[in-house]
Amino acid sequence: MALQVGLYQSSIANSAASRILTAMSIPTGSLSGFQKTANKCGDILAAANELDMAERRRKVKDILEYRGMDRNTPIDIEIDRQYNIPLSHAKGRTPFAPATQARDVVTENVTPEKYIVTYNSTNKLCRVGQRLVGQGKEPACPNHPKCTATIKMSDNIGDEMLGGQKCAQKLLTGDETQLLVKGVVSDSDGHFHRGVQEVMKSAAGVDPTSYLCVNHLKRSLCKNWKDLL
Structure with a gap:
């Protein structure tokens, strides 16, 4: 152990x-x-x-x-998703995310430490399901016993709006530990913000504002300049 x-x-x-x-x-x-x-x-x-x-x-x-x-009091949070296979590896090969696992990490913007306050994982992998596929069967992932998958292999693992919804639901768990959100710092696509906004508006009556992450913006600008040069 x-x-x-x-x-x-x-x-x-x-x-x-x-x-x-x-x-x-x-x-x-x-x-x-x-x-x-x-x-x-x-x-x-x-x-x-x-x-x-x-x-x-x-x-x-x-x-x-x-x-x-x-x-x-509602607070500002930062949220981003990380994939086990970088999305850039699919460039020119497939329009879909090539990853099989992803994680959404939420940090607070109240303290200098920026504590991780909630976390959501997405997984397409299931050894039992893979064995059943090898036997010519169709596994009922993610609903069969001992299944480690959280979504089907055919589902979109890049659905950041769903990830934002799940993270917001976790933030609202527990009377003594729930956090309301007034602002969401994320990358430029804004899907995380829409997911958090939907849950916060319906459950707590709070309408979070979306802010763009300057680090994502800086990396995008640097990449575009390199391509031009």
């Missing part, structure tokens, strides 16, 4: 860890045993991270109160 905690904080997987331990003449179990331990460890770490993000949301509300503001 301790090994899995370390692996979750590194870029190597169970197979690489097994080879390293074998090279050091340290007895190792089977890869299937490694995976079972990884699954147990993953559930524990996911629950711990959810509790940690809830505590950070509570801390943001405490800071608002220390500043003489109401604890439920």
